[in-house]
Amino acid sequence: MKKNNFWKKKNVLITGISGFVGSNLAKNLSNSGANVIGLTQKKNKKYSLLFYEKINKKVKVVYGNITDIKKINKILKINKIEICFHLAAQVEVGQARRKPYETWDSNIRGTYTLLEALRENRKKIKSIIIASSDKAYGEYGLKKMPYKETYPLKPIYPYDTSKACADMIAKSYSSNLFKLPIIITRFSNIYGPGQLNFTALIPDLIRSCILNKTFKMRGDGESVRDYIYINDIIDLYKLLAKKLYKNPKKYSGEIFNAGTNIPHKTKNILKRVFLYRNKNKELKEVIKKMKKNKTSGELSIQYMDYKKLNKYFNWKPKHKFEAVLPKVYQWYENYFKKNK
Numbered sequence: 001m002k003k004n005n006f007w008k009k010k011n012v013l014i015t016g017i018s019g020f021v022g023s024n025l026a027k028n029l030s031n032s033g034a035n036v037i038g039l040t041q042k043k044n045k046k047y048s049l050l051f052y053e054k055i056n057k058k059v060k061v062v063y064g065n066i067t068d069i070k071k072i073n074k075i076l077k078i079n080k081i082e083i084c085f086h087l088a089a090q091v092e093v094g095q096a097r098r099k100p101y102e103t104w105d106s107n108i109r110g111t112y113t114l115l116e117a118l119r120e121n122r123k124k125i126k127s128i129i130i131a132s133s134d135k136a137y138g139e140y141g142l143k144k145m146p147y148k149e150t151y152p153l154k155p156i157y158p159y160d161t162s163k164a165c166a167d168m169i170a171k172s173y174s175s176n177l178f179k180l181p182i183i184i185t186r187f188s189n190i191y192g193p194g195q196l197n198f199t200a201l202i203p204d205l206i207r208s209c210i211l212n213k214t215f216k217m218r219g220d221g222e223s224v225r226d227y228i229y230i231n232d233i234i235d236l237y238k239l240l241a242k243k244l245y246k247n248p249k250k251y252s253g254e255i256f257n258a259g260t261n262i263p264h265k266t267k268n269i270l271k272r273v274f275l276y277r278n279k280n281k282e283l284k285e286v287i288k289k290m291k292k293n294k295t296s297g298e299l300s301i302q303y304m305d306y307k308k309l310n311k312y313f314n315w316k317p318k319h320k321f322e323a324v325l326p327k328v329y330q331w332y333e334n335y336f337k338k339n340k
């Protein structure tokens with residue numbers, strides 16, 4: 001641990017701590033000396049890095065719903081929270097289409113409930129990071145890529161709309177009316193160790209290779225996405241929270257996109273993962289089938305750059321997909337050895 005360590009003994013709340021990003025952030029912050037308190041609803045411990053790597057032993061985990069204002073108030077007061085990362089959300093796009101009510105409830109009501117509780121505990125709060133998403137922008141088409149922070153949000157699908165609502169509500173709480181110190185993040189698809197949501201492309205692909213299961217592509221493979229490595233995101237979250245803590249007047253209300261600015265066709269990600277494990281025959285079969293697929297309910301093209309982040313903080317992502325794939329793959333191999 002560094003001397004002058006900003007994070008030492010800081011009281012930090014992470015909502016959605018048992019999720020992919022929350023677990024990785026909790027691991028990093030607890031190793032940096034912060035007092036980490038997390039809220040989660042998750043009961044299924046098998047699919048959480050927090051329990052799989054026993055990070056839960058180093059942090060305080062509270063079970064409850066993000067829409068429960070009494071519970072959140074209590075967490076903020078008892079633990080004297082100064083910094084909050086709001087990551088809790090219903091993130092499954094398909095689930096959001098099938099049961100939008102739950103998505104609206106967790107993602108929209110959950111966000112304003114948390115922000116109200118933070119407002120009631122205003123005196124202690126120094127830094128709030130709200131996880132929005134690239135999906136909040138909606139469809140802009142190839143000519144308008146990469147997304148810029150200034151683009152109006154015009155989502156249509158339920159998950160995307162829920163994130164856009166949360167994003168705008170957060171912006172309102174950062175205004176002169178409420179004066180909460182808030183930064184809003186809109187990141188592209190994140191991947192890496194601990195992502196155990198197998199509706200996401202990369203974990204699903206790697207699982208198919210490891211367990212020799214037939215991979216079912218959701219669309220025709222032509223959709224374009226940007227993928228950013230989890231360690232880059234964790235470093236960035238820490239940087240943003242620290243900058244905001246130290247200079248709320250300068251940074252509150254700011255919105256930051258982050259991606260790699262390297263668009264990937266879904267079918268190319270598929271190829272890379274399969275060829276990495278020499279699954280040529282399986283690859284041919286999947287490609288043949290996926291040509292007949294139609295994608296619906298998802299955006300066809302989206303990717304991000306990090307221009308604004310680079311201008312403000314000289315930040316850029318350090319990891320490339322090709323370089324980290326072996327490490328990520330290895331992590332899943334170990335996971336599946338223990339969790340068949």
Ligand SMILES: NC(=O)c1ccc[n+]([C@@H]2O[C@H](COP(=O)([O-])OP(=O)(O)OC[C@H]3O[C@@H](n4cnc5c(N)ncnc54)[C@H](O)[C@@H]3O)[C@@H](O)[C@H]2O)c1
Binds near residue numbers: 065067110190
């Ligand atoms: N993973 C990505 O690619 C990505 C990209 C951009 C933005 N984001 C955003 O980052 C955040 C974290 O994403 P993730 O991949 O870690 O998701 P995840 O699904 O792995 O984790 C979400 C967490 O929220 C919790 N949660 C959900 N509903 C809740 C509720 N009503 N009350 C309390 N807890 C609840 C879950 O139990 C889980 O711990 C989300 O807000 C997501 O929208 C993720």
